[in-house]
Amino acid sequence: MPRGKCRVCGREAEYWVPWANAWFCHDHFIEYYDKRVRRVWEKYFPRGHRKVLVAVSGGKDSVALLYSISKLLGDSGLYYHALFIDLGIPGYSRESLRIVEKNAGRLDIEVEVARLSDYGFTMEDVYRLVRARRIRRPVCSICGMVKRYLMNRYAYEHGYDLVLTGHNLDDMIGFTLSSIVSGRIEDLVKLKPYVEGSGNLVARGKPILFMYGVENKWYVEAVDAEIVGGQCPFRAGESSINVELRDAVLAADKKHPGLAILMARNIVDKLIPRIRAPEKKLKSCSVCGYPSSTDPCGFCRLRERVSALLSSQE
Numbered sequence: 587m588p589r590g591k592c593r594v595c596g597r598e599a600e601y602w603v604p605w606a607n608a609w610f611c612h613d614h615f616i617e618y619y620d621k622r623v624r625r626v627w628e629k630y631f632p633r634g635h636r637k638v639l640v641a642v643s644g645g646k647d648s649v650a651l652l653y654s655i656s657k658l659l660g661d662s663g664l665y666y667h668a669l670f671i672d673l674g675i676p677g678y679s680r681e682s683l684r685i686v687e688k689n690a691g692r693l694d695i696e697v698e699v700a701r702l703s704d705y706g707f708t709m710e711d712v713y714r715l716v717r718a719r720r721i722r723r724p725v726c727s728i729c730g731m732v733k734r735y736l737m738n739r740y741a742y743e744h745g746y747d748l749v750l751t752g753h754n755l756d757d758m759i760g761f762t763l764s765s766i767v768s769g770r771i772e773d774l775v776k777l778k779p780y781v782e783g784s785g786n787l788v789a790r791g792k793p794i795l796f797m798y799g800v801e802n803k804w805y806v807e808a809v810d811a812e813i814v815g816g817q818c819p820f821r822a823g824e825s826s827i828n829v830e831l832r833d834a835v836l837a838a839d840k841k842h843p844g845l846a847i848l849m850a851r852n853i854v855d856k857l858i859p860r861i862r863a864p865e866k867k868l869k870s871c872s873v874c875g876y877p878s879s880t881d882p883c884g885f886c887r888l889r890e891r892v893s894a895l896l897s898s899q900e
């Protein structure tokens with residue numbers, strides 16, 4: 587396709603955005619992206635938060651989130667820092683932290699680090715035990731649980747009242763369809779762009795839930811941000827059903843640009859409000875005191891098991 591002119595200023599454009607049916611120059615692409623994030627913020631996030639943590643892994647999605655949301659949070663006069671979770675993945679965690687610090691430094695944002703090793707183990711220990719079949723659960727699923735736990739606990743202990751993550755549109759589509767396929771309809775409520783907190787459960791939000799993965803990639807290029815190059819060395823491949831369903835929708839989106847956004851919007855605005863999630867009474871974990879559907883919570887059970895297995899190996 588020959589390069590067009592920017593829809594806003596008429597200058598030579600750099601980005602063709604099919605779902606906007608428009609070309610944008612560098613600056614106006616950034617503006618277009620920021621406006622869409624701002625709309626999500628204004629529509630779904632209540633006012634009144636004071637201290638915000640932006641969880642940044644160093645990947646394209648959360649780095650795009652950090653750049654875009656920092657303008658908005660700064661304008662709103664909110665106190666905010668970035669959060670990096672150091673899972674103790676050899677090489678990868680250190681490199682990711684370097685990249686998060688580099689981006690945050692450019693934006694003049696402080697980085698806080700939550701360390702899994704403070705709890706006596708690392709994801710490397712978990713990985714080894716999974717490989718040795720001493721723990722039977724996929725390592726990425728354990729890692730996801732650990733990250734959610736640490737994000738919430740760190741935020742609560744340091745007085746934050748909102749945690750933001752970089753979940754994107756592509757993943758939300760894959761997650762939705764695979765939840766439908768397997769009948770886990772209540773799981774869809776996890777896709778709300780904003781979930782309020784209570785007690786020691788801190789509110790959570792996903793401001794770039796309606797942004798395509800590829801848009802986040804263009805955005806980090808446009809703002810000239812650095813992102814983590816490789817993949818997590820422990821990554822065992824995503825659940826293939828998720829990926830295939832996601833790719834099927836993204837392929838349909840190529841012929842009908844914006845289809846995935848429309849679908850996501852309807853999931854959030856029409857479908858989720860109709861789901862009557864069974865009253866899952868959250869208990870407080872008798873070990874750590876954080877909310878969980880089981881007692882002890884998943885994190886404390888993991889911690890206990892890893893520590894027992896590691897000491898039996900000594």
Ligand code: AMP
Nearest residue numbers: 641642643647648669670671751752753
């Ligand atoms: P994932 O679970 O890898 O799909 O990541 C989802 C979101 O969680 C990312 O967009 C980040 O906001 C956040 N996240 C994942 N890993 C980390 C990490 N190591 N440190 C801080 N935030 C993270």
Ligand code: ZN
Nearest residue numbers: 592595611614
């Ligand atoms: Zn322009």
Ligand code: ZN
Nearest residue numbers: 871874883886
């Ligand atoms: Zn616990």
